[in-house]
Amino acid sequence: MDLSFRSRSERRFLYGLHRVALLSDFMYARDSYVKVVRLCLRLSLYYVLFGSLHASGDDSLPAETAFTYMALASLQGVTVKNRPYAVPQWVRDGTISYPLLWPLPLPLVYAALAVGEMLSGLLWAAAGFVFLTAFGLLTPFSGWWQLVMLALGLCGGTCIRFLITFLADLTAFWTVENRGITFAVSFISQIFSGGLLPLYLFPEWLQRVAFMLPFRAVTDLPISVYLGRANWSELVLVQAGWAIALTAGVAAVWRAARRRVALQGG
DSSP states (O other), rough: OOOOOSSHHHHHHHHHHHHHHHHHHHHOOHHHHHHHHHHHHHHHHHHHHHHHHHHHOOSOHHHHHHHHHHHHHHHHHHTSSOOOOOOOHHHHHHTHHHHHHHOOOHHHHHHHHHHHHHHHHHHHHHHHHHHHHHTTTSSOOOOOHHHHHEEEEEEEEHHHHHHHHHHHHHHHHHHHHHHHHHHHHHHHHHHTSSSOOOOOSSOOHHHHHTSGGGGTTTTTHHHHTTTTOOOHHHHHHHHHHHHHHHHHHHHHHHHHHHHHOOOOOO
16 A cells, blocks of 8 residues: 655645545534534433442442543544445445545545544544533543643544554455444444443453453553553553554555455446
């Protein structure tokens, strides 16, 4: 996969994709309202759940720490669009031949869109963080450096999640119908990233499994740095390592996929 830019027009095209994805949320106000309502409902559920556990006398799970963890995980969730990529559909109906003729590699085009979507989501996440902090619902941060590392870590985690999702999407070139694979990857990612439950609540043997997978770098590790359960050097090394490995994986699978195009339909 050639990631070099051969002309200024290609760079401008990628910049245009960033802008389209960034501004899409503000063009469809109804979708934005639904996103806010869904996020509020999810945070309310976590607040009631962890508050009830604390009120019952179970001090093994500090309510503020647990709520902060899940609130930050929920805020990170808005930085990624919950929509499937078009690659499987293109493979099934044969129109994958057109993206293969694009002057820029398809993974690079999707990456440009993902960056714009991430920037748009960061605005929502920042607004949510300010709101929750203003009402004293999150564990206080000790300095601006802690916030910078949290923001960079969540952005890095979002990039890793994109690479995992797109890599699963490329399996359509071999299976044609890959919805089962993408659903399984999404479900496993939610569990082992800490998106459904903090990883520190897992049994020790399951934590060891999670630490060997790339999903932890998506959500758990950045939030753990914010909560003081991990250090920033571990965050940088783990995320950089998985980003390099997954990028190389996407490039290799994409090259193999281009050689294995099976057109179906008219």
